[in-house]
Amino acid sequence: MKIIYKRSDIKDKVKALKANGLTIGFVPTMGALHQGHLSLIKKAKLQNDIVICSIFVNPIQFNNQQDLEKYPRDYESDLKKLENLDCDLVFMPDVEEMYPEPPTQKYDFGFLDKVMEGKFRPGHFNGVATVVHKFFDIIEPDKAYFGEKDFQQLTIIKRLVKDYNIPVEIVPCPIVRESDGLAMSSRNLRLTKEQRIQAPYIYQTLLKAKENYKKFSVIELKNWIKEEINKNSFMKLEYVEIVDMQTLHSVNNYNDIKNLIICIVVFLGEIRLIDNIKLFY
Ligand code: PAF
Numbered sequence: 552m553k554i555i556y557k558r559s560d561i562k563d564k565v566k567a568l569k570a571n572g573l574t575i576g577f578v579p580t581m582g583a584l585h586q587g588h589l590s591l592i593k594k595a596k597l598q599n600d601i602v603i604c605s606i607f608v609n610p611i612q613f614n615n616q617q618d619l620e621k622y623p624r625d626y627e628s629d630l631k632k633l634e635n636l637d638c639d640l641v642f643m644p645d646v647e648e649m650y651p652e653p654p655t656q657k658y659d660f661g662f663l664d665k666v667m668e669g670k671f672r673p674g675h676f677n678g679v680a681t682v683v684h685k686f687f688d689i690i691e692p693d694k695a696y697f698g699e700k701d702f703q704q705l706t707i708i709k710r711l712v713k714d715y716n717i718p719v720e721i722v723p724c725p726i727v728r729e730s731d732g733l734a735m736s737s738r739n740l741r742l743t744k745e746q747r748i749q750a751p752y753i754y755q756t757l758l759k760a761k762e763n764y765k766k767f768s769v770i771e772l773k774n775w776i777k778e779e780i781n782k783n784s785f786m787k788l789e790y791v792e793i794v795d796m797q798t799l800h801s802v803n804n805y806n807d808i809k810n811l812i813i814c815i816v817v818f819l820g821e822i823r824l825i826d827n828i829k830l831f832y
Contacts, residue, residue, distance in 0.1 A: 612678030
């Protein structure tokens, strides 16, 4: 496994690989790799000749300085995990390498980046789109892999690729959960022992909502979820939305549209956890 730090070096490497007719699968990450990330690498290995993983904690997608500073970093262990999966190349640029000049690009994804995460984390998706667009430009992958835990991010990346005619196939990958149901996230590492014990309650609530949705209207279901989460003294709900999986528009009733997803964000102390469940899938 080769580790590359410079844009020019990875570009040269990719050029040589492509000249040999090899296909490239790309998995962008911010490190602190868990089984969720590793499932993306495994899928990419099956579908491509070469797999490139990037590890870059992208400062411009954090709207909270503390969150950026406390984001878990363990590069040694990340590299071991990638090595074990036979990842071919790891791109690990530093901030200067990715942003030699302060980035100025402004993206507008219409409704998609104004709701949910877009509303509660202003500038977040601009930062994500900027870095992912740059990676696509540098690496020119055939396929790129994104987890469905960040469902809105996935939707926006699909839109980015359409809007800018980027010739890459976006491959969505299902959420990977701990055995107790907690969605895997690098942020789980920051939970205290007590918070970690409570955290699966988020998914348990989503599962109950899915099982019982017919008993409630959409508004009632959202209120029920809100009450259930806030009943848990360790948790504070930031938002819950029931939206169309394509447009991310909230719906008023279940007949409105077939593919609905419940998206939720919950704080445990200062740790912000995101999760979702598809209603009719
Ligand atoms: O999902 C993430 O880890 C990040 O948002 C991504 C896609 C690597 C961009 O920094």
